[in-house]
Amino acid sequence: MDFVEEILYLTSNYGTDLLNAMxxxxxxxxxxxxxxxxxxxxxxxxxxxxxxxxxxxxxTYIEFIRGTPMIVQLFFIYYALPIMGITLDAFTASIIAIGLNSAAYQAEYFRMAFGAIQREQWEAALSIGLSRSTVLTSVVLPQGMRIAIPALTNEIIYLLKYSSIAYFVTVPELVYVSKIIGARTLLHIQIYTVTAVFYISMSIILTKFAKIIEEKTAIPGLVLKGRT
Amino acid sequence: MDNEKLLIIRDLHKYYGKHHVLKGVNLEVNEGETLVIIGPSGSGKSTLLRCINLLVKPDKGKIIFDNEEITGKNIDVRKVREKIGFVFQHFNLFLHLTAIENVMLGLVKVKKYPREKARRIAEEALLSVGITEDLWSKYPAQLSGGQQQRVAIARAIAMDPKLLLFDEPTSALDPELIGEVLKVMEKLANEGRTMIVVTHEIGFALKTADRVVFFDDGRVVEEGEPEQVILNPRTERARRFLLSIRELYRLE
Structure with a gap:
């Protein structure tokens, strides 16, 4: 069998497993x-x-999250919390670990985006008598969200790849399933090629999708820039 | 002219750290009056305007606006700002909103008008500054500087303020766009609005101001009739400053 045939063999025999894992x-x-x-x-x-x-x-929360490996955070939630009486299944533990981790990073992206909004926008908004909370919802958020889109795109592409750490707590996601298929068929190069192609395709799709959102929400005539 | 005092400033001081920016400002503005403040950069003119609408908190002294001491305790800052329109040097339009949305924001969020009413008032305000319907749904970045500044003026007057503050409204404009903004301001002054205008446009001051104040080093140095202060200043400091400005104009 040549390489292509072997990949076809994998996809026809393990197609459903791979699809579910993806x-x-x-x-x-x-x-x-x-x-x-x-x-x-x-x-x-x-x-x-x-x-x-x-x-x-x-x-402190942000520093803690950024200063420890995501895998340690996941193990803490999956293995250490049960000792304190909180038991979570592998999938739930994974999404919580990844969510809490991403929250810290996304908070930093938003902080940079809000920081990039000119002080003059605040002054103008306050000068017509808006409250601080209305300035946030009516001026800062709409502008800040737009500035944050490229950083958030990066974040979701990171997460796509980092989701594979769920492997370590036995969630049957793509890497986990690939490993089993690899061990069973000994077609390691072939199965990990399929896996890699999936990750690359997904990240290209996400990038394109983000680009569309960016263009749709762009303010005519204006390039909103984050702090560089 | 009605001689009721809309604004009284008494011994106003402001420090930025160790820097003493306002050093005891005394100023009064009558209802319906147009007051022009001239003076060198860094003399504290902008800070003074920002103190009046409480964007900057003064450290000492009193401001009485519309018979209320706004530097006192328990003041609703937002209510004060609602009654004072501010026009900035760099326009400061909300970048993500169209021209008409810029004008409507305060009407909807502060005055709580229903959208249709807010829209009607906004349209009226925009037309009064010469912003025609074809420009209403343009974003700030699609407008010229002069158009942006006129939208900013519309945003201020739509709130129906008792006092309008202009902080060097034409300094950031290309020379050929200054005229259209000054014309709008002149119209507002003629309508009897109370205005304080910080500007270097001495032509505008001579033509439109009821009174001119020369401001330097955190104080009112000289005040009086426009002709007197601009053409025959009494103090040496004002004479030197005005001479250099008039020189500039002649060269242009």
Whole structure:
């Protein structure tokens, strides 16, 4: 059999397994990213505009997450929490670990985006009598979200690849399933080629999709730039 | 002219760290009056304007606006700002909103008008500064500097303020666009609005101002009739400054 035939052999015999594994990888990526977005946005707002004690707590959280490997965070949630009486299944532990991790990074991306909004926008908004919270929702967020899109695109592509750490807690995502298929068929190069092609294709699709969102939300005539 | 005082500033001080920016400003503005403030860069004119609408908190002294001491305690800062329009040197339009949305934002979010009413008022304000319907749905980055500044003026007047503050409104404009903005300001002054204008445009001051103040080093150095302050200043400092400005104009 030549290389192409072997790959076809794999996809026809293990197609369903691979497809399910890919879907699980995509699921972990998107749920993890969504948790990160839902938590990251308020974390960044609290960190930039909140009272001092909150700022300190959130900064500590971010430093803690950024300063420890994601795999350690996952093991903590999966293996250490049960000792404290919180037992989670592998999938839930994975999306929580990835979500909490991504929240810290996304909070930093948003913080940079808010920081890039000119002070003059604040002055103008306050000068017509808007409250600080309305300035946030009506001026800072709409502009900041746009600035943050490229960084968030990076983040979701990272997560797509980092979702493979769920392998270590036996979630049957793509790497896990590939390893089993590889061991069973001994077609290691072939199966990991399929895996690699999937990751690359997905990241290209995500990049294109982000580009479309960026263009759709672009402000006519204006290039909004993050701080470089 | 109605002589009721809309704004009274007494011994106003402001420090930025150790830097003493305002060193005891005393100033009064009558209702319906157009006051022009001239003076060198860095003399504290912008800081003074920002103190008046409380974008900057003064360290000492009093500001009485519309019979209320706004430097006192328990002041609703937003209510004060709502009554004072501010026009910035760099326009500061909301970049993500169209011209008409820029004008509507305050009407909807601060005055809580329904959108249709806000839109009607915004349209009226835009037309009054010469921004025609074809420009209403343009974004700031698609407008010329002069158009942006006129939208910014519309945004300020749409809120129906009692006082309008202009912080060097034409300094960031290309020379050929200055005229259209000054014309709008002249119209507003003639309508009897109360305005404080910080500017280097002495032509505008001579033509439109009721009173001119020469401001330097954190203080009011001289004040009086436009002709007197601009053409025959009493103090040496004002004379030197105005001479250099008039020189510039002659060269142009």
């Amino acid at each position: 879907l699980l990888t995509i699921e972990i990526t998107f749920i993890g990213f969504s948790i990160g977005l839902l938590l990251g946005l308020p974390i960044s707002l609290g960190r930039v505009y909140g009272p001092l004690p909150l700022k300190v707590i959130l900064a």
